Amino acid sequence: MTDSFVHPYIPNTAPATKQAMLDAVGAASIEEFYADVPAELRLGRALELPAPLVAEQDLARHVRGLLAKNRSTDERLSFLGHGTYHHYVPAVVDEVINRSEFLTAYAGEPYEDHGRFQALFQYQSLMAELLAMDVVNVPTYDGYQATATGLAMAGRITGRRRVLVVSDVLPAKHSKVLDFVRVHLDLEIVPTVNGTADVAGLASRLGDDVAAVWVETPSVTGAVEASLAAIADAAHAVGAILVVGTDPIGYGVLTPPAEQGADIVCGDIQSLGLHQWYGGAHGGFIAVADDPTFIMEMPSRLFGLATTDVPGEVGFGDVAYERTSFALREEGKEWVGTAAALWGIAAGVYLALMGPQGMRELGELLLARTRYAQQRLAAIPGVVLGDDALHLREFTIDVSGAGLTAAGVVEALRRDGIEPGVPLDAHTLAVCVTELTSQADIDRLAAAIGALAEASTATTTQETRA
Template sequence: MNRPFVHPYIPNTAPDVRAEMLDTVGAASVEDFYADVPADLRLGRDLDLPEPLVAEQDLARHVSGLLARNVPTTERLSFLGQGTYHHHVPAVVDEVIGRSEFLTAYAGEPYEDHGRFQALWQYQSLMGELLSMDVVNVPTYDGFQATATGLAMAGRITGRRRVLVASDVLPAKLSKVRDYVRVHLDLEFVDPVEGTADVAAIVARLGDDVAAIWVETPSRTGAVEHRLQALADAAHAVGAILVVGTDPVGYGVLTPPAEQGADIVCGDIQSLGLHQWYGGAHGGFIAVHDDPRFVMEMPSRLFGLATTDVPGEVGFGDVAYDRTSFAHREEGKEWVGTAAALWGIAAGVHLALMGPQGMRELGEVLLARTAYAQRALGAIPGIRLTDRAVHLREFAIDVAGAGLTASGIVTALRAEGIEPGVPAGEHELVVCVTETTSQADIDRLAAAVTGLVAASAAEAASTLDPIAEPEEHRA
C-alpha cells in the first residue's frame, strides 16, 4: 500500500493537516492561493528537494555546508549597493538588540515590558529630528512596503489615481510598489534629465487627477534631487502630494525633504546600524507632519508619550490605535502585519550613538568618498559618468567606450577578490562606496578597471592592425 509522503519538517504535507487548513480558509486546493501568479512564472513541478535528514547532526552538517558557500562582503573588497549597504555597525548596537527584552521581531503588546515601547518611541523621536518631521511610525516590514504605503496614503487622501514618477527607481523597489498599489493607483514615468527630475516635463503632465509626485533621492544611481521645492510647489498647486522615497543616512549634511515641501517621506533604515546579512536587515519608515489628514491615514503603529495617574510618571503606548487594521480588522484601510520593530530599536541605538555631529560627519565622508570615486573612475579612458548630478554613495559609469561590458568587469574583477558593483544594463555599472570604503580601496578598483581597459584596447589593436611582414619579404 502506497502511503502519501509526509515531510518531517513540513507539517502541512500531512493529508489530514492540509485538508483541515484548506477547509478552514474555504479553499479547494493550494492552487487557489496562487491564482494571481501568471502561469509563465510558475515552476510547474515539485521542488527538487534532497531527501530529508532525520538525524540532527546530519542536518546541521548539511546546512553548514550550504552556508559555507556564502562569502560576506567583509571578506572581499565590495562596491555593492543597490538597496543593501555595507555601513559600519557599532558593537553596542548588536549588544543592545541582543538583550532578551528586545530580541523579537514584534513590536510588543500592552501586557509586555513597556521598555520596548519606550525604546521605539525614542527611535521615532530621533528619526523625526533627523528628518525634520513630526510623526514617524514603528518600522514596517521594509522600505519597499513603506514607499508603497506612502503612495497609497496619497491616493486615499486625494481620492485620485495618477502618480507621476520623477526619478529612476531601484527595479526591485519599483516591482514591489507596482504590485502593492496596482489596484488603486496608475504610475506614469517622467524620464529624469542628468540624473534628476525634469521639472518642466512633470509640470506639463500635472492635472487635477494627479494624486502624487513620487521622487527618489538618492535615486537608483545615487543622484541627489536638488529641485524638491519646485516639485512640491507644482504638486500643491493642483492639490497633489509630494512623496519622497529616501535613505536617511545623508541627512546629517543634506537638507531634509520635509524642509523642501515634502508631505510624506519614506524609505528604509538598513543604513542606520543594520548589517547587510546576505540581503540585509530591513525596516521601513513613514514620516509626516503633525496633520490629522496624514496621521490618520498611516496604517502602521505609532507609540506616544502620555502622563499616568501617578504624579511624575509617564507611560508609552499606541497613538490613535483606532485607525489601524488591528482595530478595524478586515475593514481597515490597509493591512499591516509583523513590524520590523527590532530593527527600529537598532536604528534608535545607532542614532543615539552618532548624535547630530556624528551624522553630519558621516554625511560629509559619504559625499567626499563618492566624489573621489567618481573622479577616479571617470578619468579612465573610455569610462564616463552617466550624469552630472551630485551623488551620495552610489553612481553609475558607462563602460561602452572602453570596449567592455558591465558583466564582463564583474566576472574579471571577482576573480581578483573585488566586487566592482551591480550591472544595470549591458554597459552600465552602478558603483557604491561607504564610510567603510577607503581611498586605497577606491584606488585599487580604479587600477583594476584601468588594467581591463588596457587589455581590451590591446586586444582590439591586435585584431585591427595587419601582421608585419618579415623583412626579407619586403620589396
C-alpha cells in the same frame, strides 16, 4: 508532493481535508491560488532536497556546507549597493539589540513591556529630528512597504488614482510598490533628465486627477534630487501630495525633503546600524507633519508619551490606536502587518550614538568618497559617468568606450576578490562606496578597471593591425 501524501506535522495535507478546504472556498485545485504568479517564475518541479537526515549532527553538517558557499562583503572588496549597503555597525548596536528583552519581544503591550516601547519612542523621536518631521511610525516590514503605504495614503487623502513617478527607481522596489497599490493607483513614469527629475515634463502631466508625485532621492543610481522645492510647488498647485522615498543616511548634511515641501517622507533604515546579512536587515519608516489628515491615514503603530495615575510619572503607549487595523479589523485602511521593531531599536541606538555631529561628518565623508570615486573612474580612458548630478554613495559608469562590458568587468574582477558593482545593462555599472570604502580601495578598483581597459585597447589595436 502527490495528492496522497500526508505530511507528518501538518494534518491539513490529508487528501480529504485538502478537498474540504477547496470546496469551502470554491476552488477546483490549489493551482488556482497561484494564478497571479507568472509561469516563468514557477519552479515546475519538486525541490531538490537531500534525503531525510536521521541525526542532528548530519543536518548541522549539511547546513554548514551550504552556508560555507556564501562570501560576505567583509571577505571581499565590495562596491555593491543597489538597496542594501555596507555601512559600519558600531558594536554597541549589536550589544543592545541582543539583550533578551528586545531580541525576543516580537509583540507586547505597555503594561508588560515598558522598555521596548520607550526604546521605540526614542527611535521615532530621533528619526523625526533627522528628517525634520513631527511624526514617525514604528518600522514597517521594509522600505518598499513604507513607500507603497505612503502612496496609498496619498490616494486615500486625495481620492485620486494617478501617481507620477519622476525619479529612476530601483526596479525591485517599483515592482513591489506596484503590486501593493495597483488596485487603487496607477503609476506613470516621467522620464528623467541627466539623472534627476524633468520638472517641465512633470508640469505637462500634472492635473487635478493626480494623487501624488513620487520622488526617489537618492535615486537608484545615487543621484540626489536638486529640484524638490519646484516639484513640491508644482504638485501642490494641483492638490497633489509629494511623496519622497529616501535613505536617511545623508541628512546630517543634506537638506531634508520636509524642508523642501515633501508631505510624506518614507524609506528604509538599513543604513542606520543594520548589517547587510546576505540581503539586509530592513525596516521601513513613514514620516509626516503633525497634521491629523496625514496621521490618521498612517496604518502602522505610533508610540507616544502618556500620563499615568501616579503623579509625575509617564508611560509609553499607542497613539490614535483607533485608526489601526488592530482596532478596526477588516474595516482598517491597511493591515498593520509585521513591524520590524527590533531594527527600529537598532537604528535608535545608532542615531543616539552618532548624534548630529556624527551624522554630519558621515554625510560629508560619503559625499567626498563618492566624488573621489567618480573622478578616479572617469579618468580611465573610455570610461564616462552616467550623468552630471550630485551623487551620494552610488553612481554609474559606462565602460563601452573602453571596449568593455559591465558583465565582463564583474567577471574579471571577481577573480581578484573585487565586487566592482551591479551591471544595469550591457555597458553600465552601478558602483557604490561607503565610509568603509577607503581611498586605497577606490584606487585599487580604478587600477583594476584601468588594466582591463588598457588590455582591451591593446587587443583592438593588434586586431586592427592584423
